[in-house]
Every structure is written in C-alpha cells, then in structure tokens.
Amino acid sequence: MLLLPLLAWRHLGTPLRGGQLRNLGTLQRLADSRFISKADVMDQQVLGVVLGDVMADNLHLSWIVVDDRVGRSRALRWRETQPLFFPVTMISKRMSSGEKVDVRALYDRVARDVAKLKASYR
Numbered sequence: 001m002l003l004l005p006l007l008a009w010r011h012l013g014t015p016l017r018g019g020q021l022r023n024l025g026t027l028q029r030l031a032d033s034r035f036i037s038k039a040d041v042m043d044q045q046v047l048g049v050v051l052g053d054v055m056a057d058n059l060h061l062s063w064i065v066v067d068d069r070v071g072r073s074r075a076l077r078w079r080e081t082q083p084l085f086f087p088v089t090m091i092s093k094r095m096s097s098g099e100k101v102d103v104r105a106l107y108d109r110v111a112r113d114v115a116k117l118k119a120s121y122r
Contacts, residue, residue, distance in 0.1 A: 047095075052087035055111075
C-alpha cells in the first residue's frame with residue numbers, strides 16, 4: 001500500500017492537504033489513472049479516507065466506528081443522527097468492480113443528503 005499523499009505527489013505532482021475541497025480533483029485524477037490497480041483495495045480505501053476527510057471538514061460530519069455483524073467500519077455522521085455515510089468504501093467498491101468513479105458526484109450526493117437531514121432538524 002502506498003501512502004496517498006506520496007502517491008499523489010509522485011504521480012501527479014499535487015499535494016493533498018487536509019480536508020480541502022480541491023482534493024476532490026486530485027482524488028478524481030488518481031481514480032481515473034492506472035496508478036492504483038483494480039485489485040488494490042487498500043489504496044482504493046485510502047482514497048475513500050481522503051474523500052471522507054473532505055466530507056467531514058466541509059459538511060460538518062464526524063468520524064465514528066461502527067461495529068456490526070460484518071466487523072468494524074469507519075463511517076461519517078451528522079450529530080448523533082442517521083443515516084451513516086461510508087466514504088472509505090464508496091470509491092473502492094466502484095474501482096474494484098471496474099465501474100467509473102465520479103468523486104464529485106459521490107461528494108455531492110452526501111452533501112444533498114446532509115442538507116436534507118439538517119433541514120429536517122430545524
């Protein structure tokens with residue numbers, strides 16, 4: 001597994017910094033490239049962690065650990081509410097199945113869901 005900041009810097013010449021929205025473009029370039037193979041689920045999930053950090057910082061979500069019958073997973077949530085969002089696997093599920101990944105669409109879908117959730121609590 002390559003560390004994503006190193007991967008982004010080495011192959012794209014672009015640093016990743018915190019949860020900034022501009023990281024979405026870098027994530028898209030990495031998802032579209034051949035630097036991460038279809039079989040490399042670990043690096044794919046690292047892309048999802050960066051996506052999650054962008055979501056957390058910009059949509060005011062918090063990381064939590066979810067224990068269920070499948071095991072432990074990292075998820076995001078707004079306050080103490082449902083639904084939960086699972087960015088770690090949002091990208092990897094698509095990449096490992098050969099599906100095209102649209103990073104901005106993934107972010108926008110969660111942003112819409114969070115906006116609806118916030119509106120329901122007013």
